[in-house]
Amino acid sequence: MANSTGWDDVSGTQKKKGTGQFKEYPRLKFARVEYDQPFKFRPLHEPVGFWLYMRQHKDGSWRRAICADPDTCSTAKRHNIIPTERHAIVVINRATQEAELLEFTPGVYEKFKLSKKASGMSPGSSTEGADFVLTKTKKAIKSGETRTTYELECVGRTPLTSEEKEKIVGPLLDFFKDNRLSFIYKATPDDKIEEILFGERDSRSSPAPASVQPQVAPKSSSVSATKQEVPKEDEVNGDTIPF
Numbered sequence: 001m002a003n004s005t006g007w008d009d010v011s012g013t014q015k016k017k018g019t020g021q022f023k024e025y026p027r028l029k030f031a032r033v034e035y036d037q038p039f040k041f042r043p044l045h046e047p048v049g050f051w052l053y054m055r056q057h058k059d060g061s062w063r064r065a066i067c068a069d070p071d072t073c074s075t076a077k078r079h080n081i082i083p084t085e086r087h088a089i090v091v092i093n094r095a096t097q098e099a100e101l102l103e104f105t106p107g108v109y110e111k112f113k114l115s116k117k118a119s120g121m122s123p124g125s126s127t128e129g130a131d132f133v134l135t136k137t138k139k140a141i142k143s144g145e146t147r148t149t150y151e152l153e154c155v156g157r158t159p160l161t162s163e164e165k166e167k168i169v170g171p172l173l174d175f176f177k178d179n180r181l182s183f184i185y186k187a188t189p190d191d192k193i194e195e196i197l198f199g200e201r202d203s204r205s206s207p208a209p210a211s212v213q214p215q216v217a218p219k220s221s222s223v224s225a226t227k228q229e230v231p232k233e234d235e236v237n238g239d240t241i242p243f
Contacts, residue, residue: 025180026171031093031100039134041091041102042158043124044169045176047109050185051083055197065196068187075193088185089124090175092168094131099168101184104150108134111152119154126160126169 033039051067053075067073067083076082088103112123112132121128135151160169175181188196 023174023178025175025178026099028090028099028101031091031102033102033134033136035136035138037135039136040094040131040155041100041134042094042131042160043102043112043129044090044092044099044172045124045181046122047087047089047112047124048181048185049085049087049109050187052086053081053083053193053197055081057198063197065188065193066185067193068190072190073193074190075197078194079198088181090172090181092164097164097168099172102134104134108150108152111150115152115154119157121157123154126165128157129159130157131155 031039031041051070053063053065053067055063057063065075067076070076070083073083085106086103087106087109088101090099091102092098093100115130115132116123119128119130121130123129123132131154133153133155135153137149137151138146139149141147
């Protein structure tokens with residue numbers, strides 16, 4: 001079950017399978033991409049894909065839950081809402097030279113794939129990877145509403161330096177080896193999703209993201225809904241991360 005660690009950081013301690021011991025992993029902040037402020041970063045390793053419910057509760061808090069399969073999720077059917085497809089990857093924030101967790105939309109994921117196809121190199125490879133710049137902008141559309149768009153630019157191949165391998169990647173070796181990203185994005189049990197999104201619970205215990213297999217995008221869903229319980233920008237565009 002996905003355990004909440006809030007919006008500021010994720011990861012932490014995980015029990016080693018088959019032992020009574022706990023393994024400590026580095027804690028990662030969520031990368032924040034602000035409007036009209038290019039975010040320069042260097043991907044590390046491989047991404048995961050997942051289906052995310054993001055709903056603002058009546059108490060003002062944002063509630064998150066991960067759906068394993070939108071076509072069979074009981075909450076989607078009962079409340080006529082659908083989760084949105086998301087991906088996540090560990091990156092080096094070039095402004096701080098720290099490892100962070102970047103969540104992004106299907107459109108950005110496709111841009112990563114196009115870059116990989118054009119260069120023949122894996123974006124997160126230690127020797128072949130590159131720096132990217134992600135820019136989020138808000139564009140006006142009809143009826144006075146706005147659409148959020150994301151532009152991804154590859155700005156050059158950047159093999160990891162010895163210092164980056166030692167200070168940034170070194171502490172994350174067990175994180176990647178143990179597939180910790182998939183643990184963080186582990187699917188919320190179906191019978192808990194409704195309670196998390198709609199229940200009267202402590203807003204500080206909002207669920208952490210969840211997982212599917214790395215390098216595998218979530219399958220397309222046939223679930224339909226008349227309205228999503230998500231921010232207005234998502235209702236317009238369907239491709240906006242509201243944080």
